[in-house]
Amino acid sequence: MMELLLSLSIASFVGSMIWIVQSSMRPITQKVFSQAWHYYTALIPVFFLLGGTEIMIRMIQFIHSFLTSKSVMIPSQSIIEQIEHISLIEHTVAGNPPFMQTLVDSLLQFANIHDLFVITLATWIAGIIVFLAVNANNYWVFKRSILQNSRAANMDIKSVKVFISPNAITPMVIGFLKPVIVMPDTCLGKQETAMILSHELIHINRRDLLVKFFVLLANAIHWFNPMVYFISKQTNIYCELSCDEKVVQEMDSESRRLYGETLLSMLEYGVMRRNLMGISSLYHSKEDMKRRLGNLMSAKKTKKSIVMLSLVASIVLVGSGGIAANYASAAAGTSSKYLREGGSNVTVVSSDGTTISYDKEGNIIPVALRHEPRVFTKEEIVERIKLHIKKGIPVPEGYITQLKKQGEKDELAALFDGINQIDLFTEDGVSTFNVADLIKS
Template sequence: MRILQMSFSAGMLILAIFVIRSLAINRLPKKTFVALWGIVLLRLLVPITIPVKINIGDTLGGRILVENVDKTANALDLNYVVSGLMQGQMETSPQAANIFSTLYVVWVIGAIILLLFFLVSYIRSYRKLQEALPLEDNELLNAWLHENQLRRTIKLRVSDRISTPITYGIFSPKIVLPKMMCLTDNKQIEYVMSHELIHIKRFDNLWKIVSIIAVCVHWFNPLVWVMYVLFNRDLEISCDEEVISILGENNKEAYALALINLAEKRASISLFYNGFGKNSIQERIVSIMKYKKTKVLGFGCAIILVLAASIVFAVPTLSTGESSMPLITTSTNAIYAKLDVPSIEEITLNGYPVNEFGETYGPDIYDSILPEPDLILAEGVNGVKGYVKASDLSPEVKSIEEALAYNKQHKGGRYIPLYLQDGKTIIGEFYISN
C-alpha cells in the first residue's frame, strides 16, 4: 500500500513538473528542473508516511476508516478483541487477499527483471569502458587536468569502442574520449572537458543510478518512466547551460556546433554514464541557442517552484472525509444527509468535534497528540458508513488473561451498533472478526 501511495503522490508531482517544464523550459534556470526531479526521486524512494485516507481491516462485514496505519497498539491493548485491529491485522476476504498476493508477486517479478536488465547493461558497458587506454601524452589535456583537479582524482582515457565522450565512476571519475576525436582542437577540448567536469562535480552518475532504482521500484507507473527520460535529458541541458554561463554567451554557436559534431546515436552505455553526445539533441541545441542570463525574476520563480515541490514532498497529503463516502444505495441517502464527517483539516486545526452528549467523533487519524475519538468513523455491514463507539471496540479488561478469555467467549466474532454522530441513532451494524 505504501508503494502505491508513494507512486501516486509522486505521479501527481511528475504531472505538475511536466506541465511547468513544457511551458517554461527556456524561461527558467535549467537547474530548477533537475532540482524538481530530485524531489520526485526522494518522494519515490523515501518512505515518509502520508496520511492518505485508506480502508484497512476488512472483516466479514465491516471495516474501520482510518487515516494512517502506522500507529502501534499499546501493549495493554491486547484486550483489543478484534485481533489487532489497531495494528491493521484484521482479516481480509480470501478474494481480496488473493488479488493483493498476486499483484505483489507481479510487482516483485517486474522489479527483479528490470533490475537484472539494468545490471546486465551496466556490466556490459563497464567492461567496454575498462578496455579504454590511459591518455597521458597530450599536453593540452594534461594542462586542463592540472587546472581542474578536484578532491576526487580525475583520470583521462581513450577508447575506440565509443563515438562520443563519456564520464563514468563516482568516487574515482574517469573521462573517456573517443579515439576518433581531434585532440588538438583547443575549443572542442575546452567544451567537452568543461561539460564532463560539471557532470563530475554534480555527481550526476550517482543521480542516474538513483533514478534507475526508482524506475525498478515503480516500474508499473508510466509517469515514472516519463520522469526517467526527462530527468536524464535535463541533466544534459542543465550541464549545457552551465558551460555556456562559464564560457560566455558568445560561445553558444560554437558549443552547439561541437555538440552536433560529436552527437551520435545513443548507446546503452548512456543508461548509467554521462556523455557529451546525443540525448534529445534537438532540444539541447534549441536550449543552447535560446540561453540568456537568468534574471532576478527567473531565479525567484525557480525558488518558489522548488519550495512548493518540497512542501508537497514533506507535508502530509490531507483528504476530507466526504471524499471517500460514496452513496451505496438510494436508501442510504437520508442517512448520509444526516451523517457529519469532519475533514482532516478541521480535526488538525480544531480537534475532533463534540456531539450534544459530549462525545468526540470523526475518523481516527492516529495523531500522536490528539486522543482517539469516542466515536470512530467506520464502514459497517452492506457498506453502510457511520460511527462505532471506541468503548464497544475495546471492552474494559484488566489483564491479558481477561482479554484472551473474552476472545475465546466471542470466538466467532460479534456485531456492534453503527451510529450517527450523536452516538444514539443506530443506522447499521459493524462486525468484528477474531
C-alpha cells in the first residue's frame, strides 16, 4: 500500500516537472519546432503519469545493473586482501539525506501511519471514481443531446459516418471506438465543408480521441495534482493546432485565409462550453482561436535538420524524466523499504575507503540506497545466515558472535548441520573455519 502511494506521488511529481520544463522552453521551441512536435511531446508527461515512471525506473536500473555487473562483483581474493574491517550493521551515508528521503522517514515515525495510508488510499480511489463518473455522465448526456434529431449527411467519406445535427454548434468528432463526424445544421460552402472534414478526418486517422481518453485517465488518477489539469488543457490545444497545421500545409495563402475565416465563423456560431471526453470539436475559446489563426499563416514544411533536432529533444525529455524518476524513487521509495526491512546485511570496508554493502538476500546495495543502522533480532540473523549459505557468500562473523552471546549454540549447530567448514567475513578478511571448533569456542 505504501509502495503504491509512493509510486503515485513520484509519477505525479515527475510528470509535473517535465511539463514545467516544457512550458519554460516553449518560447524557444515555438520558433523552431512544429505544432505536431509540441502535440506529441505534450504526451510525454502523460506517459510518465500512466506508468511510464515505473518503466523508466526499471529500465535505468537494468542498464545500471548491466554496466556495473562487470565491474562490481562479490569481492575476489585480491579485493578481500585489502579489507580492513566488517560491519554487522549498515553505516549511515555521509552528508544530509535527500528531501524526499527525509520526508518519507518522518512519515514512517507516526504511530498511526497505517491508518493514515488507508485513509489516503481510500480518498484517492474515491476521487478517481467521482472524476470518471462526472466526466462519463457529461459525455453521455452531451452525446445524446447532439445526436438527437440528427440525420445522416449525404457525403461520400469511406468508413466514417457523417451526421448533421440541429443541436451541434460546431463540427466535431464523437466516439472512442467508432468515431463519427457531426456537422452543425448551417450553410457552408463546398470548399469550407471540405476543409472542415479534412480537419476532422485527421483527428480520426491519428486516433486523437483515444489519446484524449488516456489524457483523461491520467487526469483521473492524478486528480489531486492541479498541474495535471494544465497538462490536459495544453494537450487538447496542441491537438487542434497540429491538426490545423497539417490541413493547411499544402495550401496557398488564399486558401489559408479562407480556412481561418471558417474557424471564425464557427466561433461566431458557437457558445462557450466545457471540454468533454470523447469529443474533438473545431470550436475553442477566443484566445485559443486567435492563437490558431496566427499559426495558420506561419505553418510550413519542417526541414530534415529540424526533424532530427526535434527527435533529439524528445529523447532528452524522456531520458531526463527517467533520470528524475529514478532519483526520486531512490530517495523516497527505497528509503522506506530498507527502513522496514532492516537495512543492509553487511558492509565491507576496504583499505582505500571503498565500501560494498549487501542486503539480507546477499545482493549488492548501491551507496545511495543505504540507510540508518539497526540491530537484528535472533530470527533475522538466523534467516540471513541461511541465505548466505544458500548463495555461497561468506557469513559475517558478527552474526555468529551475536548468536553465541545469546546462548544459541544449538541453533548454530542446526544451521551448519552437514557442513564441515564455513567461510566467514572477519576483521582480517575472509577466513575458513572448522564448524565444530567454531561452535565450541
